Amino acid sequence: MSVTKKIKRITTHTLQAMKQKGEKISMLTAYDYSMARILDEAGIDVLLVGDSAANVMAGYETTVPITLNHMIYHAQSVIRATKRALVVVDLPFGSYQGNSKEALNSAIRIMKEAEAHAVKLEGGEEISESIKRILTAGVPVMGHLGLTPQSIYKFGTYVVRAKEEEEAERLMSDAKHLESLGCFAIVLEKIPAKLAEKVAKSVAIPIIGIGAGGGVDGQVLVSHDMLGINNDFNPRFLRKYANLHAEMTNAIKSYIGDVKSTDFPNESEQY
Ligand code: KIV
DSSP states (O other), X not given: OOOOOOOOOOOHHHHHHHHHHTOOEEEEEOOSHHHHHHHHHHTOSEEEEOTTHHHHTTOOSSSTTOOHHHHHHHHHHHHHHOSSSEEEEEOOTTXXXXXXXXXXXXXXXXXXXXXXXXXXXXXXXXXXXXXXXXXXXXXXXXXXXXXXXXXXXXXXXXXXXXXXXXXHHHHHHHHHHHHHHTOSEEEEESOOHHHHHHHHHHOSSOEEEESSOSSSSEEEEOHHHHTTSOSSOOOTTOOOSXXXXXXXXXXXXXXXXXXXXXXXXXXXXXX
């Protein structure tokens, strides 16, 4: 008799229980099947199909150009690969800011066409109506405050946000507001560690940081950055766990050399 152990899926409730127990949440981005499978099998808690796909997968300078159709394509690939992780998908720029009906339609497309588990939206009080409407349809929402890359043309730069008192207060009140609307978690991007810790202590929902220090409930990074596939992005908050750029370059150079020298394929590599 074969005993196959059923893998238990992480849910939004699991994350909330983890916060209560003080267990940190691990989250990374994924955009395609093969990478998502590795990440899921390694035991990551949350996979974010981030709109950073615009940068990492498509080579755009900002996240602004990526479309809802692109996000659905990436999300479908990631969902097919995962058995354990909770899969959260970014609503891209222009798919939820216009009005709440449009926001709901975008979220529904992601849930139905990709079979995702939750959506993420950038912004605070100003997108309340969209968040409320999505939540009313039973779709879990993750918030995103601090540096919100979809607003890059408003900010002008990717520098640390909420260093000044006024913006810090606004961020705190937005976090409490997102919690009161019913968001299940919030990403805080590139803000002072002390402020992020204060927010994490002031709300009951998990706070996942990127460039927000260690006093929060979990961490998220862009997979391609932490694996060292991109070697031209080196912010202070990024820890690189591998140098795949160098490893892949060496492997590809070896292959080219073997092809040119006719070393590949050899007798045992042909039919
Ligand atoms: O799109 C993304 O990768 C993100 C993370 C930076 C949190 O939103």
